[in-house]
Amino acid sequence: MSTDAAKAEALTFEVTRREDATPSERIAEILVDPGFGKTFTDHMVVATWTADGGWADAQVKPYGPFQLDPAAAVLHYAQEIFEGMKAYRHADGSIWTFRPDRNAARLQRSARRLALPELPAEYFLESLRELIAVDGAWVPTAPETSLYLRPFMFAKEAFLGVRAAKKVAYYLIASPAGAYFTGGVQPVNIALSTRYARAGHGGTGAAKTGGNYASSLLPQAEAYEKGCQQVLFLDGDYIEELGGMNLVLVTNDGRLITPESDSILEGITLASILQLAQDRGLTVEQRKVTIDEWREGAADGSIIGAFACGTAAVVVPIGKLVADDYEIVHEGEASSELALSLREELTGIQYGRVADRHGWMVRLDG
Known part of the structure; x- marks a missing residue:
């Protein structure tokens, strides 16, 4: 010891x-x-x-x-x-x-x-x-x-x-x-930041420190002006994370793809969601992902949805990504179905409604 x-x-x-x-x-x-x-x-x-x-x-x-x-x-x-x-x-x-x-x-x-x-x-x-x-x-x-x-x-x-x-x-x-979504879980719109970076390689992006969040506040404010609730950051052409949440793409053949980088905060909710997906037999890929891969996949139908996840909101589907000269849109129930199903399972575990197969819950009282 x-x-x-x-x-x-x-x-x-x-x-x-x-x-x-x-x-x-x-x-x-x-x-x-x-x-x-x-x-x-x-x-x-x-x-x-x-x-x-x-x-x-x-x-x-x-x-x-x-x-x-x-x-x-x-x-x-x-x-x-x-x-x-x-x-x-x-x-x-x-x-x-x-x-x-x-x-x-x-x-x-x-x-x-x-x-x-x-x-x-x-x-x-x-x-x-x-x-x-x-x-x-x-x-x-x-x-x-x-x-x-x-x-x-x-x-x-x-x-x-x-x-x-x-x-x-x-x-x-x-x-x-209180409940994060008072009227039920609704898809959010996110803005793509090409002017600002959240963190750099070798920096503090993988640490949960206030400076990372301070640097996201200005682009977050600009996202609000565009009618978006969150902002997505890039490292060059590669997707990183949102201002305070991790990103997951859903493909039409049952894969979940999430960006990997040494400047992304390791999400506990993300890791748990990916584990639940693997429990269902789905394939999980943690790797570098370009914004063009998402854009082209949404256009040809190979990427059918996207969602964000984090402690506060747990899981929320992404309805639209707004860039300066284009949009990526995910519409219809199919685009949110898996995200909402995984959210229901995870919150069920957290509140004791669903069996905790992995021993994730720890009692604090008694």
């Missing part, structure tokens, strides 16, 4: 409950229509890493602002990473999360790339359990709702030299999330 793992198992969380905790009646009102990322639970998890002492000072404490020195490294050199995941309420009232080991591993990979300390997986999972132990009442019960969990880490050391920080903070906060 590594030293960090041993420290994680020995780490004790000091719990300080909020004296004016939100009354159950008020929580129930909030959960009727929580939206996304607007309301936060009563508590948060925090721990500190130092170069000399490793991980220590683990706490569950009341949610609220924290003080940050103006010279904190994160404000100047963007040493920051995060994760996104959900807690689900099953029919028997129990609370579960989906493949947290993958989130823990991805957070570690992101940490390595941003020169931050790796958080042991045991510690990561325990932080989820500790927060649910005090804020479990915030997990909604309505269909398609969840408690969104946001673990994040940033360089806290007050130092303006250009080097990796020697003091780092880890936090976990949570926010109840």
